[in-house]
Amino acid sequence: MTLAPPRPASVTDPGPLRRAAGSPPKARDAAFYRHDLDGLRGIAIALVAVFHVWFGRVSGGVDVFLALSGFFFGSRVLRTAMTPGASLWPGPEILRLVRRLLPALVVVLAASAVLTILIQPQTRWETFADQSLASLGYFQNWELANTASDYLRAGEAVSPLQHIWSMSVQGQFYLAFLLLVFGCALLFRRVLGRHQRTAFVVLLSALTIASFVYAVHAHNTDQATAYYNTFARAWELLLGALVGALVGHLRLPMWLRTTFAVVALAAILSCGALIDGVNEFPGPWALVPVGATVLFILSAANRVADPHTGGRMPWPNRLLATRPFVALGSMAYSLYLWHWPLLIYWLAYTGEDRVNFLEGAVVLLVSGVLAWLTTRYIENPLRYGPAPAAADAAPSLPLRARLRRPTIALGSVVTLLAVALTATSFTWRKHVTIERANGKELSGLSARDYPGARALTENAKVPKLPMRPTVLEARKDLPRTTEDGCISDFDNVDIINCTYGDENAERTIALAGGSHAEHWITALDLLGRKYGFKVVTYLKMGCPLTTEQVPLVMGNNQPYPKCREWNDKVMDKLIADRPDFVFTTSTRPWNIKPGDVMPATYIGIWERFEEAGIPVLAMRDTPWLVRNGKPYFPADCIAEGGDAISCGVKRSDVLSERNPTLDFVDRFSVLRPLDMSDAVCRPDICRAVEGNVLLYHDAHHISTTYMRTMADELGRQLGAATGWWADR
Template sequence: MAEPQSGTRFRPEVQGLRAVALLIVVLYHVWFGRVSGGVDVFLLVSAFLLTLSFAERVRSGEPFRLRRYWARIFSRLLPPAAIVLLATVAAGAAFFPQVRWAELIEHAWASLFYVQNWAMAFGAVDYQAAQAATASPFQHFWSMSIQGQVFILWPLLLLGVHAAARRTGLSFRALAAVLFGVIFALSLAFSIHQTATNQSFAYFDTRTRLWEFALGSLLALVLPYLRPGKPARIVLGWAGLAAILFCGAVIQVDNQFPGWAALIPTLGAAMVITAGNTGHRFGADRLLTAAPVRKLGGISYALYLWHWSVLITYLVLTQEAGVTAAAGAFIIGASGILAWLTTRLVERPLRSWGWMHRRKRRSAALTIALAIGVAIPLGAWETRIGLTERQLRVQAEQLNLNPGAAVLEPGHTGQDLPDAPLIPAETALDDEWGNAGPSCTPGYAPGHPALESCQQIEPDTEATKTVVVIGDSHAQQLMPALVPTAQEHNWRMISLLKNACRYGAQSPERDTECNERNDAARDYVLDLAPDAVITHGTLSYEDEPREGLVPAYEQGIRPFLDAGIEVAAVRDNPRFPFHMFACVGLHGQDSHQCNPARDEVLLEVNPLEELATREPLLHSVDLTNSICTDTTCPAVMGNVYVYRDHDHLNKTYVETMTPAVKRTLLAATGWGG
């Protein structure tokens, strides 16, 4: 191999490449709500520049000085990030519904310490957390978190390669190329597999993104040896730029990142960098090195930080699902002004302070001071809502202040309802899920892998009845009322619950995993031969027709009925196209928006009634009168929030429903005799 040329000179086409990547990220986020591949270009470029820098240190014999490098890099990254974090925290406290404060605080901490990608990953696969459904204004920090993690890991790997090269006498570049080649192959294979099986987690997983950094590092290592002719470089530049621009526009890749589809923008970026600065009037670099493009590249970091927070805050304030062309232009313009001010007044002055960068202690001190500057108001906000939550819990002990569903009981007028704070607290919603009891004992635990979740309520004396509950999160939410009912009547109650999987026979409207689980649940019940099964028989919808029988429901319960097993089919609660808990914070509990008409969210006749008249062993259990009044289905009842999100009941409210649930269930089935 020829002696590599020095690669640390300023590369204006790379600055322009960052500008293009940033531009498509912003445009796609604001107007299209789709994956663009621009972030993947950023990841590759960051690893390319990092590896290029350390390779030049090895070539020139300069020591690595990792502590100085880390102090310098994070003292440059953190100040703009700290400003955006503080501004977003202030916007969250001022404008966002209180129901979202706990999530915002969690994401702010995660962003500050560069672990936001993991917070998003685990939140994306947590069905209960996902019910918040509204995007976090800190969500875009996931990519900065991965970069921060790599900025720590990559220099350590390069230092290890350098040490190995000195001991063995082998080429540093060759050893580094082998290492990053292995990382590239393993991470890409893992990324493709995880994207196909668990894309929501894979999207934020550091491990599925390492190959993008490895590709950038490989490019930095081999680029000095690549000397294609000018015509080839012109073709490479335009082909690479086209791949970046059209990824996501022509090729639909929304659910395919970061697997094989991410090769399109990253290889495109590699082609643009390989093409370099041709100096030819027909070269892509002529566009990339134009003054406006380079200026945009200069504020790309700050613009990336600002645009998402501004966008989400705008959507919260306007309560719109998207933005118009004019609104999008305003958001981009406002973000651009904020980015320019941040770059001009913060980022550039800090870069020019040579006294700071020559002293790693001063850089580290600045980084720590900025982190503390964000942590103090964030901690104060967290303490404030924690105190509010504890106060509400103490007040909730006086049940007469928060009767909840009791105001719908016969004889209760609701006219003497005291003016009391609403419960549960906005920050306590993570605890508002029903508990179906301890895990099943060995004698009742299913052996099928599709039935991972099995809970069992076992009476102290001999069971008078064995009841199996099969359902999803809507069955789980009723557990605070079903469990005490089972305990009072000495029932053995076994619960087979799986989020987002309503019980029924095989149906194309359910995914393969859910169909397999339902088949396994059916076989389990038939083998156990319990006295009864409780399921949800209807499924509610956000829009017309509002509700209907669960897909393939009758076929699903037919084996139970034929075996003489009774079935209690519960009518689903309403489902809304908006967040009911947040509605109260935005509009007030008495507003029309938070009290939709009953006949607008539910059918006049329970869809289960006709089926129940044909099947003597099927009992229709309708709890609607414990959730809705005769005319409305409100967000608040008896000073208790009914819903925690769009369609799930709060545990606190269901607890107040216990007498009504017990009465309705026993009256419909006759099990109380």
């Protein structure tokens, strides 16, 4: 997010005032420039940082910045578009944005890259590389939106670059708004004449309403993805731009302006405490911080609209126009860039989920120092040119050369950093791609060298060999159904049927439910081809067979209404298709205590299968790896120097002593309980590695390589449950 967006020196002047970094404001600045909005920006960044660091909440400060960015940028672009004879070539404005925004961003990204290498395991480097490229390309919000909707990445740690989503939203808005306004002005300037302002107001109003309606819809449909959606956020910037088009024509009495300012500040200051922005934005509740920002802008409207006011502002505006608030606002952009990665890297270093008061204070202090240095020595010189001291350093040179030489040198350094960061990111991604390409041999690993589950079920000897899949191979060690697109994603409620095993067999096992049913496809496919049955899939990400009215996504507890819709459809189809057996999971981990449980919402499923006479192969769910209430990746743990034991979990923490499904066997004759826990866990511990094979490709899905080694034990249990064969 652009916390100190490119702005005009005045909201009424046709051209910006330019002054050297660090120089005092001139009289003309004081008469026209809205210093109180700089102060509001300072308040907003303080709220963002404090709520992030100490409370782990969204303060609404980001939304304040979005509205201010729309106001400042929109005002200037609209003023240029409506000025007769003004150039409508967007090149200079785009160059101005690049000079304003990229230098500080590049420096923070480069520093974050170094900290990532020093602090985070190499399993996280690929994600950082992807997100650093997305940040430089200003599409980080879409990268995060894809991650939010990717079930297989739901357990990944919080990114140190997550906060840059808002900057990407603004960058995309700036470019689109600039091209839209200049394009309309170029086409219709002569036709509209003096009615240009009215036309732009109508256009912006329509776009604002359309974006807000879309935001409400997207919020209700998929809030986690909508949070990062440019189109769902555009109304916040558009509303600021719309106010910029109207503010010069308002006449408001002082008492009303004071009321506006007080109410606006109260709403902004209380927003983080009263509204859960993480779950409520960008829906209707975002109107609180955005609307408050608009009120605050309007509270000093007379200052620029009515010369008879003498420049008087309400007392809240005068307070925010004082030096401390303005100074904080002037480095808001850099402070925003620095505070979040420093917080995340400190948490990664300490292994804690939150910081205490002292740690938080240190993070904020260091962030403030780095923000001041970045603003003083990187942002301002490249934005305004070097300070006078720098210009006097070489008096023998012409003035233009004295001004340009330090700026060119600094710009060159920043450019080299950007090139190095881009090259390094692409190089690491290439390295990971090559290693995973070599991982195709995982399907042909020697059973003697890599016994996997057979080390537990058959006491197979385990030679000393490197673990496979490696920590970099693990993430892509996925079942065929995922690669073949045979599992419905979060947004899809269609039933996708794919066939595995012996496709020509008459006997059928329907594999139904969520991804914890899905990861058994690897073993079932092998067994189907061996024993002559086919496996037909009925799968949806994160959606087990359940009668729950308001399902939640396991792991983040987000509402999942499409899971309910899909369940209604899939149960009807399963009963209509009448497979010989339905293979699905029958337990889930407890969220409130150790062990596992068969949820009450599964009972309705068993009742329907009982009525239809369709037997169920009820598989006990595999353990979820959780520490301090949050899932973790064993590959990350091993990459950080852990081993099979330290990166595992106690069996009693994740599995109850008795399979909960057994309590319902007498009640439902169709249940055929399966339990592969002893192929995953030892009597006291569930290790991260068994038989030289990594068990999980994330926090709770069995790796495809390990699942192959479980086929023999699953075959023994399936043979007994189905009566189709008998394996000893």
